[in-house]
């Protein structure tokens with residue numbers, strides 16, 4: 396078989412594929428007048444390929460001229476720039492008269508100089524192009540950089556709680572019966588424990604769930620960081636990742652970590668650890684969150700809090716679920732706020748009173764959010780509320796929320812209204828303002 400025939404065969408393998416799976420909520424703007432490639436980026440195993448396959452399959456069902464091509468297929472590996480030209484020829488043979496043309500290229504980074512090709516087919520031939528990519532060689536974020544201005548980039552994280560429920564066959568409406576609420580809360584514990592990676596959600600067996608999660612940690616560590624950046628000190632990088640992930644929802648100090656590692660006989664320089672931190676951020680394993688201040692230098696110099704891309708990855712480190720539930724909830728809230736594309740910070744006043752999330756909308760601070768598992772103990776309630784009310788005065792923001800496990804209420808404290816909203820309701824996008 397010639398190379399062209401092999402490529403055509405791969406195209407045909409996908410052409411009428413029916414892709415089902417769980418419907419994702421990522422909404423991408425598909426205004427065909429905008430001549431830009433759509434790039435899906437995100438952590439490994441989040442479902443990027445699956446998503447563009449779903450998109451492709453829908454277009455095909457609607458009779459559109461579309462071709463999907465996986466550039467990691469072993470039949471043509473490694474692909475060359477000439478292969479991409481061949482692909483366009485195959486496309487025109489299949490769809491000679493198409494005016495709306497779609498190309499879906501998976502793992503595009505495998506082709507050298509692929510960005511020249513993408514620009515050309517968009518500008519000269521008027522193709523709509525969808526891209527994904529992630530590998531130890533070129534992580535997805537770089538795709539966006541390589542296409543400078545000619546791409547719209549969308550971030551795909553593991554399943555949101557709503558998607559997770561959908562994967563479990565549960566569609567929730569606006570109002571829930573008492574029984575439904577109980578089911579949702581039980582599933583929420585599973586979501587916090589094992590996270591939202593599609594494959595993990597769909598595996599039933601808890602042993603296999605854990606095993607899959609620890610394999611994900613290994614892939615992220617060895618492929619995306621060690622191989623990609625040529626890291627030699629395996630012991631140090633492995634320990635660093637463990638310390639980083641288990642510090643979730645806490646401030647993380649590279650300096651302090653360097654001292655600790657030295658103390659236990661793992662000798663590694665502070666600068667090396669700063670690089671490791673950047674590598675794990677770049678590989679979408681962790682997200683740092685900066686402290687808010689009106690002084691930009693203070694924002695840059697603050698110690699970040701770290702959140703992990705999926706709560707299941709945290710539990711791959713066998714922490715005790717019961718002891719970390721408050722922080723797992725905080726992590727889940729962070730991920731949801733990020734999905735909603737908010738600009739986020741944490742806040743701490745000069746007396747050390749902290750607000751977990753400060754949401755910015757342009758120049759304004761649009762919401763202050765506190766996260767606390769239980770508000771039953773009066774002193775906890777008092778502490779959380781007073782930090783919020785104080786911050787509200789300092790930052791001139793009246794939209795105050797406490798996300799917690801059970802309570803759904805509005806309280807007035809010091810002339811300010813504070814919404815108490817249960818985690819499940821927040822994650823499903825509910826709003827306690829209009830609950831009875």
Ligand SMILES: Nc1ncnc2c1ncn2[C@@H]1O[C@H](COP(=O)(O)OP(=O)(O)OP(=O)(O)O)[C@@H](O)[C@H]1O
Pocket residue numbers: 415416417418419438439440441442443444445446527528529592593594597
């Ligand atoms: N929406 C979905 N419904 C059901 N299963 C899914 C869905 N999305 C992904 N999966 C499953 O999750 C796994 C990972 O998905 P996929 O390969 O699309 O991820 P990816 O982000 O492209 O990963 P990588 O970056 O490692 O290539 C696959 O086994 C896939 O079948």
